[in-house]
Amino acid sequence: MTPTAPDRLVLVGGTIHDPATGRDGVIDDIWIEGGSIVARPTDPSSFRQIDCRGLVVMPGGVDLHSHVVGPKVGFGRRVAPHLARSPGKPAAVPTIHATGAAYAALGYTTVFDAAIATSAAALAHLELADLPILDKGIYLLAADDVAVLNALDRGDACETERLVSDAVRAGRGWAVKVANPGGAVFWRKGRGDHHDLDAAIPGHDLTPRRLLERLADAVQAIRLPHPLHVHTANLGLPGNWRTLLETMRSLDGRRAHLAHVQFHSYSGGDLDEGSFGSGVAPLVEFFNAHDSLTLDVGQILFGETVAMTGDSAAAEHLAHTTGVPWVSHDLHLSGGCGVLPIAYKEKSLIHAWQWAIGLEWFLCATDPWRVALTTDHPNGAHFTAYPHLMALLGDAAFRRAAFDRIHPAVRKRSPLKDLDREYSLQELCIVTRAAPARIAGLPQKGHLGPTADADLTLYRPDRDLARMFSVPAKVFKRGVLVAEDGHVRATPTGGTLAAS
Ligand SMILES: [Zn+2]
Incomplete structure (x- = not known):
């Protein structure tokens, strides 16, 4: 045409x-x-x-955190071919052409892939060149590069800024993302899926907390349009709300964007999934009081999809928890990805909590200008489910009917049962285009x-x-x-x- x-x-x-x-x-x-x-x-x-x-x-809609290109997306198509054949439904991991067409038909005109290893940037751009219609960009996982990690380790701000700036220029990136700070090093040492922000990164005189602080400063110093995009440690683990709270405290005073907070807001402890619950209340209280922080939710919606992350440790934990075969891909020993199919079920205690926790974030965050609507496509749900999510936010009766179908223990304990807020059309417009454009640093968009x-x-x-x-x-x-x-x-x- x-x-x-x-x-x-x-x-x-x-x-x-x-x-x-x-x-x-x-x-x-x-x-x-x-x-x-x-x-x-x-x-x-x-x-x-x-x-x-x-x-x-x-x-036009702006999706500031999605996964549409790169090695993980290719693996996603291979591990879940059955999800490409569901009649009448888009594939969980569509082809690049179908991705562009489906986003455009939905009213979205800009998309960012939120996790590309610097060594995979050239390949990602080749693929993106085939994504029709939308304007598009990538966030680079620059802190997985050994040279950047060493500069962060030394606390050498000038060298960190130079290396990050070079990586963004060479990889034609829009922003810098950190996926589980130091996590690739922990994971290679066999203890990747659980560590706090003050644990020493093996072989380095550096902790995840220092890494986050120094990297956020470097991103700010080189004046990238979007602040550091933070996927913090302990994704998906019971009790990880403490890690997200510590992450926010560390970054306080700096501009920073917190990715898919839903996956980082769980109460419970000792990796005990029986004690799983919502840790949103103290987190959203801190978030509401600190204007320099923005977030996207990473809402899960019930159904089948594919999980894919640059945080191999999180993928390994999920694979062991669910017993589902997974793919792990190592990129030159400096980062990688994990990919596996997942089915979110209303009657699963964990999945029902995840669903309720994401909605609790949306309904308790007071300033929609600091919130971006995402499902962390395809991790929480396919992006074509955004209208369903918008209805959950804008129609309390629709949400209540959905709430009545989830696991009874979650219905009893989730604060969602008492939340009556409905997003107005204007607020839905903010979280799907105006805010993500502003947060991403796009003055021509939104x-x-x-x-x-x-x-x-x-x-x-x-x-x-x-x-x-x-x-x-x-x-x-x-x-x-x-x-x-x-x-x-x-x-x-x-x-x-x-x-x-
Ligand atoms: Zn993501």
């Missing part, structure tokens, strides 16, 4: 949700010229009109003011929010109509977002 972008376009009379410019359900026109949004022109006669009366208009990229999604208002957000009436990417009623209409090539 050849994308055709009329140079001048006006979307007439839509109901605008644009939190960045303060428009909350206001009827207005959106003027587009050369792929960007422009102010109302003095001579509107040359602008082709599109009637948007009765439609909700939002900026809003509809002049100079913004003309990435827009038009929805039919519907009390059934899952239906409303599943099938946008129209999706525009830089002024090109790319999807309509769930069908892809054009496949322009998106841009690569590189920080330098």
